Amino acid sequence: MFKLIIGNHNYSSWSLRPWLAAKQAGLSFEEISIPPRQSPTKADVLKYSPSGKVPCLVDGEMIVWESLSICEYLAEKAPSLWPSDEKARAEARSIACEIHFGFNAMRQGMPFDVRASLPFLEPSVEVKADVARIISIWESCRRRHGGEGPFLFGHFTNADAIYAPAVFRFLTYHVELPEESRKWVETMAALPAMQEWREASIAEAS
Numbered sequence: 001m002f003k004l005i006i007g008n009h010n011y012s013s014w015s016l017r018p019w020l021a022a023k024q025a026g027l028s029f030e031e032i033s034i035p036p037r038q039s040p041t042k043a044d045v046l047k048y049s050p051s052g053k054v055p056c057l058v059d060g061e062m063i064v065w066e067s068l069s070i071c072e073y074l075a076e077k078a079p080s081l082w083p084s085d086e087k088a089r090a091e092a093r094s095i096a097c098e099i100h101f102g103f104n105a106m107r108q109g110m111p112f113d114v115r116a117s118l119p120f121l122e123p124s125v126e127v128k129a130d131v132a133r134i135i136s137i138w139e140s141c142r143r144r145h146g147g148e149g150p151f152l153f154g155h156f157t158n159a160d161a162i163y164a165p166a167v168f169r170f171l172t173y174h175v176e177l178p179e180e181s182r183k184w185v186e187t188m189a190a191l192p193a194m195q196e197w198r199e200a201s202i203a204e205a206s
């Protein structure tokens, strides 16, 4: 069984991705939660993760860090975590990379805060552009690849896991969504694993 080292549930958006992918794929793992940026826990993170950041996966002698790489590693164990169709798989990886390396205005303008409920007041042009692009990705995936399933590519894949932090962000800031995106967000929010993450984030406040 591998270990998954994660941060705080309420604030560590990057940790949510591989944690959710592993849960949805039914992979057993030991969860170790180390909230970052709280001295002396940086040293604790470095015991596991060479980058000093979470998430990080430890499988025997092997260490995998960076949430995207961890999701790729999980897909080696559970291939259903990527779409089986080659073209759909390439698109799923493209949208995963797009959010992994981009949308900085959204990250800064809509800080990840799972348990909060905040007004989406006067977002900047850049934040609005990021939100619009994310919605267009969700709409396009659902319309073109959703098929019979409720997820971005029909069945649950890493694409859903990698956009899961945006689900919590959009719920925190009450972002209005068109039909397909709204249904997908509802599906994601109703997953027992997403509810477990949310409950853990609420428990961290007490």
Ligand SMILES: N[C@@H](CCC(=O)N[C@@H](CS)C(=O)NCC(=O)O)C(=O)O
Pocket: 007, 011, 012, 013, 014, 015, 036, 037, 052, 053, 054, 055, 065, 066, 067, 068
């Ligand atoms: N690109 C990394 C980002 C990881 C990251 O920034 N993690 C934060 C917690 S959400 C962290 O460990 N911060 C501690 C620090 O920067 O010292 C990934 O995808 O895993």
